[in-house]
Amino acid sequence: MSGPDYSFAIKDFFDKDLERRLNLPTEESSGLPNVAYTSEAFFRFEQGTVFRKNWVFAAFAHQIPQPGDMLPVDIAGQPVVIVRDEDENVRAFHNVCRHRGAKLIDEPQQGRKSLVCPNHSWSYSLQGKLIARPHFFGGEKHDINHQACHRSDLVEIRGSVWHDWIFINIDGHAAKFNEHIAFIETRIQGYDFSALGFAEKLEFDIDANWKLTIENFIEPYHVFSCHPWLNSFVGMEQRTPPDFHEHILYCGYQFEKTDPARGEGLPYFPGLSKDRQKRGDWYVLFPNFAFEIFPDQVDVFIASPESAKRTKETIALYFIGDGTHAPEFEQARRHVIKNWYDLNQEDIGIIERMQAGRASDGFDGGVLSPYWDPVQQQFARLIVRAMR
Numbered sequence: 001m002s003g004p005d006y007s008f009a010i011k012d013f014f015d016k017d018l019e020r021r022l023n024l025p026t027e028e029s030s031g032l033p034n035v036a037y038t039s040e041a042f043f044r045f046e047q048g049t050v051f052r053k054n055w056v057f058a059a060f061a062h063q064i065p066q067p068g069d070m071l072p073v074d075i076a077g078q079p080v081v082i083v084r085d086e087d088e089n090v091r092a093f094h095n096v097c098r099h100r101g102a103k104l105i106d107e108p109q110q111g112r113k114s115l116v117c118p119n120h121s122w123s124y125s126l127q128g129k130l131i132a133r134p135h136f137f138g139g140e141k142h143d144i145n146h147q148a149c150h151r152s153d154l155v156e157i158r159g160s161v162w163h164d165w166i167f168i169n170i171d172g173h174a175a176k177f178n179e180h181i182a183f184i185e186t187r188i189q190g191y192d193f194s195a196l197g198f199a200e201k202l203e204f205d206i207d208a209n210w211k212l213t214i215e216n217f218i219e220p221y222h223v224f225s226c227h228p229w230l231n232s233f234v235g236m237e238q239r240t241p242p243d244f245h246e247h248i249l250y251c252g253y254q255f256e257k258t259d260p261a262r263g264e265g266l267p268y269f270p271g272l273s274k275d276r277q278k279r280g281d282w283y284v285l286f287p288n289f290a291f292e293i294f295p296d297q298v299d300v301f302i303a304s305p306e307s308a309k310r311t312k313e314t315i316a317l318y319f320i321g322d323g324t325h326a327p328e329f330e331q332a333r334r335h336v337i338k339n340w341y342d343l344n345q346e347d348i349g350i351i352e353r354m355q356a357g358r359a360s361d362g363f364d365g366g367v368l369s370p371y372w373d374p375v376q377q378q379f380a381r382l383i384v385r386a387m388r
């Protein structure tokens, strides 16, 4: 992955009029121009703005269950290490040594007592404090006196854990995390997330810009055309357009029948209200974290940007209580997991087709449906705002 680039300004990519156009009524507006999906320079600028200023998903808490577990990740084009410390708190640090800037950790680690730099063996505690600098004052003259080390601790990154999901904010200036998710928290009241268990992860390599996967995730407009099974489950006339609240995009439906592909036979959230036993909702937490809630599952979608035209998509599937691992639910689980895999394959084809179209002089932002696409306009506005 290429690193962030702070040398650009928004005017290097977008004409002056774009912001005005994005605020017009949807039918006169458009999405983002092609450069936002095709240019590597734009990609690096976006990494340094959108992904640095916002709360961004970094890792699953279940990946570092024990004290001393560590996970290296790349966020906003920067090396980051997520650590579970002795007190079981999750911490995030810039994954770089304070001495000569060597990257510290390349592979996930389990049960370590410290982080040791491979270059000159400076060591850091799980809280990021410098422990020792061998031979620092000359041969056999080690620095084990922390007083001299105040400029030498690891640089910590603001982090927050929400259920199984670790978010970080690299520039440290985003709103408080609980404010960031307050709107969603209100809407999902009544779903007991403590009953969730992680069951399976699906990963996909997509030849498209990450924004196309998120834009596709939130829109129900393509269902009748691209997802035959899904359309038979809930038809277009039962669907309403997505809505948004600032950086949160959302949509949902009531369904009339159950189906094995949608979790028939799996346990439901405990104490779930009657209407929610026949309801699905999905959310995008800008920029690239999304999830769906059904009575029997929560499914998380993360679009990890790898380059302007390449995205790794991760789908993590969670079920309720015994639904997560118990053998009697194995078949029901497999059915759901296969359905997610198949639906996503249907989406990937169309996402890559939209990427291919963005090489064309015949497209530059498009013409939007006033009914279905106001959310696409909002997503474009959020990108532009973060880049200012």
Ligand code: FES
Binding pocket: 097, 098, 099, 100, 101, 102, 117, 118, 119, 120, 121, 122
């Ligand atoms: S670069 Fe890490 S100890 Fe020198």
Ligand SMILES: [Fe+2]
Binding pocket: 216, 217, 222, 226, 227, 347
């Ligand atoms: Fe889709």
